[in-house]
Amino acid sequence: MKIPILHLEEGIHHYDFTIEGGSLHFYREEVYPHEMQVHVELNKFERNIKCTIHVETTAHYICDRCLVEYERPFAEDFEVLFHIGTRDLITDEEDVIILPPETVDIDLTERLQEFLILNVPMKMLCTDTCKGICAGCGADLNHEECRCTEQPIDPRWLKLKELLDKSPER
Ligand SMILES: [Zn+2]
Numbered sequence: 599m600k601i602p603i604l605h606l607e608e609g610i611h612h613y614d615f616t617i618e619g620g621s622l623h624f625y626r627e628e629v630y631p632h633e634m635q636v637h638v639e640l641n642k643f644e645r646n647i648k649c650t651i652h653v654e655t656t657a658h659y660i661c662d663r664c665l666v667e668y669e670r671p672f673a674e675d676f677e678v679l680f681h682i683g684t685r686d687l688i689t690d691e692e693d694v695i696i697l698p699p700e701t702v703d704i705d706l707t708e709r710l711q712e713f714l715i716l717n718v719p720m721k722m723l724c725t726d727t728c729k730g731i732c733a734g735c736g737a738d739l740n741h742e743e744c745r746c747t748e749q750p751i752d753p754r755w756l757k758l759k760e761l762l763d764k765s766p767e768r
């Protein structure tokens with residue numbers, strides 16, 4: 599995702615990128631296995647460059663409760679600010695990336711990777727009402743009954759069990 603900036607005119611410029619699924623290679627890439635559409639709106643003003651980046655793809659999650667894999671549309675925006683020159687000129691407290699004056703192009707790939715990692719949800723749920731998996735019997739409670747509380751043992755069998763338990767070990 600390189601954008602040439604050396605002789606870029608001031609004002610707004612648009613760039614589109616298509617990133618093939620699985621081509622980014624970064625930590626948590628398994629969450630974003632599908633093709634990604636990226637649109638960059640670049641605004642150059644004097645020695646400042648503001649990039650507004652719009653990302654669209656389908657994210658792939660695993661439910662924390664029932665371990666089912668599910669997908670959701672992902673469409674988010676983020677901004678990256680650059681300044682050509684030295685840090686001394688910056689009065690802004692915002693996160694600004696300083697570029698040496700001879701910079702030929704900017705590569706937004708790393709910024710995108712960071713953004714995607716930050717957007718992996720802390721909690722993944724296939725549905726808000728997901729009942730999860732029973733820790734006792736392993737039943738997927740969305741689709742089956744818990745088997746932990748099986749039918750109570752027939753009292754007659756219980757009697758026999760007691761007798762067996764009391765009998766001396768063989
Ligand atoms: Zn679930």
Ligand SMILES: [Zn+2]
Pocket residue numbers: 732733734735736737744745746747
């Ligand atoms: Zn159970």
